[in-house]
Amino acid sequence: MKYSAAIVCLFTILMWGCESTQNEPGLDLTTVQDSTNIAYTITDLEGPEAVRYDPDQKAYFISNFTGGGNTQDSTGFITKTDAEGNIEELEFMTGTKQVPLHAPRGMFIVDETLWAADVLGVHGFNKNTGEQTYFVDFSEFEIGFLNDISADENGALYVTDTGTSTVFKVENGDVSVLLEDLPNAPNGITLNPNTGNFLLAPWGGDQTFYEFNSSGEVTEYATLEGGNFDGIEFIENVLFSASQQDSSIRIYHSNLQNILIKTTGRPADIGVNTHLNHIAVPYIALNKVEIWDISK
Template sequence: MYKYLLIIIIWLFVSCRSGGHKTTNIDWDTVQDSTNIVYTIKGLDGPEAVRYDPEQNVYFISNFTGGGNTQDSTGFITKADAEGNILELKFMKGTNGAPLHAPRGMFIIDNTLWAADVLGVHGFDKSTGEQTDFIDFSEFEVGFLNDVSANTEGTLFVTDTGSNRVFRIEADTHSIFLDSLPEAPNGITLNPENQQFVLAPWGGDQTFRSFGNSEELTEYGILDGGYFDGIEFLQSNLLAASQQDSSIRYFDGSESTILIKTLGRPADIGINTNLNHVAVPYIALDRVDIWNLTKK
């Protein structure tokens, strides 16, 4: 009996330490503003996207360093802890042969962090920061490679906001998966409920579309706001960064509501899935603000 009791105690301890216990009591009713910021990460250089790694309990932040499609080899990815302290400013920098120029959206598969950039998609060892892969898109006339996501099989999908395309990377082969989309796709994320990808429209469009294993597009929903950037799911709600009105909105499947009024134009948001914190980067302000969405 004592043996089994000890096993249960150990399991509970490990579960809590590893993030197995996740808070689900989210305050969807209160609109937060700058007074509700719990942490701020400063000293960045055009932060465009944030990706949280629950295994290391850290944030990765891609730095635009001027932005656009300039091939200036100045981009880098920062590593910060969950309390907003920078652990290493230029943790990932690329290589001489495949440098980072203006990294954008990121996604983690196993021990690899994938990041979209001007000329292709970089792969980094998330523990050491060493570049391990570079997938060159120069054979395509890319417009603006922007965000990255993946399905449960590890197939990557990359949005191209400049050419209204979505690319697919599967088994070291990259190809055009969706072409001539009705809206320019910016953010992309996987809906955990139905394993369908959702695309955020850039520009004045408000229609979010989704797709699965086929090239068939369906309408996911219409959100208020505009010039949408990063999108992520938290529980069953879609969170979307709206640059038109400087807000983070959530969509419950029927209507969108403002969750946070941000200080500036929000870019590609990241979610601390252990604590239900939302990290919001601002390219123009060189900072990332973090909000806590859990009820107090």
């Protein structure tokens, strides 16, 4: 029996969306992943909060929360592993004696610098050597909980403060408040390739995602299922969000959404290797990172 393209598309929309598998041919977006899809597991960490992948070195960077919270205990560090999760150096980045890492969180790479949000500001490290090259002090502002970080094409940094519902902007080393009194507390931040704006993941009970441009104009993006969202990342046009409310990695695409991964704990700030379609999921409480293979 032959069916018209329109009818086939209608049935496909009911399941997922007519264009999804055409736009993302390398991703398995329809199968709920189980533990057999865990390619690698990284253990012996100390409260891993965030992961960032560097395609140049084929390496993962993992921020270790250690004591956690906003404690200034100088115990934080960033681990470097290879693409298969083998630890190359556990304490690859630690800061300096004057400005050490305390409880590093979200990270972002701009050229040769890996930027990491921490208790008192943002640290910059040479991604190849691990040497701290910059520190941007936020102490002149009311700091709640500096959490995640992203950057625009000009290298300006955008840092979420979950504790004060604020987004800071760092440009040429100068800090300013770009957004304040947001309708919900922002946690994760990432660039939306579909709009060119920055997307914010809401922490707490709110499920509405907002996005903003570099001028600070805020618009509503979507209301998504899940809750207590942490890290968010795009692969192609698919949004991946870490939902701590139900221990899952959820996807949003073409106005449709579902759970892709049922994680083994509460996921924090995820990282993506877009070359292999791998998602690295850190678990603060479990002291481990799992690298999930979502390729077909």
